[in-house]
Amino acid sequence: MYVFKAAVLGAGTMGAEIAQVISLSGLPVVLKDVDPAQLERGMEHIRDIYARRVQRGRISEHDAQDRIALVTPQLDYQGFSDVDLVIEAVPEKLELKQAVLGEVEGHVAKTALLATNTSALPVTEVGAKLHKPQRLVGMHFFFPASVMKLVEVIAGAQTEDEAVDSAVEFVEGIRRIGVRVRECPGFLVNRILMAGLAEVFRAEQDLGLGPKEIDAAVAASRLAPMGPYALADALGLDIAQDVSETLKAAYGERFDLGTRITALIAEGKRGAKTGAGFYTYTG
Ligand SMILES: NC(=O)c1ccc[n+]([C@@H]2O[C@H](COP(=O)([O-])OP(=O)(O)OC[C@H]3O[C@@H](n4cnc5c(N)ncnc54)[C@H](O)[C@@H]3O)[C@@H](O)[C@H]2O)c1
Known part of the structure; x- marks a missing residue:
């Protein structure tokens, strides 16, 4: 057609x-x-x-x-x-x-x-x-x-x-x-992406690192064009969390994005589109 x-x-x-x-x-x-x-x-x-x-x-x-x-x-x-x-x-x-x-x-x-x-x-x-x-x-x-x-x-x-x-x-x-x-929760890309984000957010808490350090390390590694926190802000934290909830319901807690993202959303910081998320944005 x-x-x-x-x-x-x-x-x-x-x-x-x-x-x-x-x-x-x-x-x-x-x-x-x-x-x-x-x-x-x-x-x-x-x-x-x-x-x-x-x-x-x-x-x-x-x-x-x-x-x-x-x-x-x-x-x-x-x-x-x-x-x-x-x-x-x-x-x-x-x-x-x-x-x-x-x-x-x-x-x-x-x-x-x-x-x-x-x-x-x-x-x-x-x-x-x-x-x-x-x-x-x-x-x-x-x-x-x-x-x-x-x-x-x-x-x-x-x-x-x-x-x-x-x-x-x-x-x-x-x-x-x-x-x-094939139809399955998260399809192909989000299933991989969300597992990765959840793992990095856990590492932040376990290792005591901050978003800036982790994003800088990912950018320096050239494994991805931007770090996971900048990416989450660009996607929209509310959207990322909605997706993670769907994946958690299907595959379990390993898709949990942690409490920090929930707190940011509660403060109205839903990422770049609202001017703030893990980072703040102007213009
Ligand atoms: N943000 C991302 O990175 C991303 C990536 C891929 C897919 N998606 C998906 O795309 C969809 C949209 O996400 P988004 O980030 O653009 O959301 P958004 O909140 O930025 O935009 C949604 C828009 O829909 C409008 N809207 C609400 N009710 C409507 C209606 N009845 N008729 C017409 N418009 C209406 C809103 O006014 C708003 O402008 C979601 O399903 C999301 O999961 C988002």
């Missing part, structure tokens, strides 16, 4: 980045949110990504403006009747995702493909309330989606093969690398 027009639900950390990636490949994309301020922030973020590409000489100013014009920000479902693919990127809450996808199903054609960008919820459960769960796939982009090439494509128990094939084709069409992943 060819995607002529896409839509992204949620203009937050992930939704805006995903919409930018889609627009860069020349496809029109509707970016929908329920919060006007978030929608504006999402569009600002997209404009910033293009501005940086222009600065680096990777795209001309004229082409950047053309691509930005492919993104239609909106608060309603206007124009969804000819959308071929909807990617849901609303907060990681099962009931919310079920409700949002159920709602959008009423606004798109029966043949449209639906995708959830869930980090760790079972695709089967996300699609449990849909009329056509066979058209839902997991399409898991990584932060920052404008940079990260990998996208996990996950079939739920009821997903039809053609939907998975179409999702992988779409992912490749927007110049990303699609990996077909």
Whole structure:
């Protein structure tokens, strides 16, 4: 199935980045949110990504403006009747995702493909309330989606093969690398990532080291482009904890991220997006 027009639900950390990636490949994309301020922030973020590409000489100013014009920000479902693919990127809450996808199903054609960008919820459960769960796939982009090439494509128990094939084709069409992943808690990447984060956070307590020292050591080792604390801040501490809870329920305490992250979230420090997490951010 060819995607002529896409839509992204949620203009937050992930939704805006995903919409930018889609627009860069020349496809029109509707970016929908329920919060006007978030929608504006999402569009600002997209404009910033293009501005940086222009600065680096990777795209001309004229082409950047053309691509930005492919993104239609909106608060309603206007124009969804000819959308071929909807990617849901609303907060990681099962009931919310079920409700949002159920709602959008009423606004798109029966043949449209639906995708959830869930980090760790079972695709089967996300699609449990849909009329056509066979058209839902997991399409898991990584932060920052404008940079990260990998996208996990996950079939739920009821997903039809053609939907998975179409999702992988779409992912490749927007110049990303699609990996077909079996449905399991954490899928492939988060299962590895969260086990690693939990281990490092435990080591911090056991060894009496601080985030700065550990991040500096990881950066110096060149094993990863950024240290685990900077990464957790970039992901969003609340998102990291939601994912860890799902993995703990499935695999046990080894996925526990410790008490420090809980305390930071309780103080409203949810990472870079809130200006503070393990580190503080300005601008
Ligand atoms: N943050 C990450 O690094 C990351 C990486 C991969 C996947 N994800 C997943 O992507 C999803 C979104 O995460 P995020 O970090 O972008 O969250 P976020 O909180 O930054 O953004 C969520 C957006 O959804 C909007 N929203 C809420 N209800 C809505 C509705 N009914 N319709 C449309 N929009 C609505 C919010 O206003 C907000 O703008 C989650 O499932 C998360 O697990 C996140």
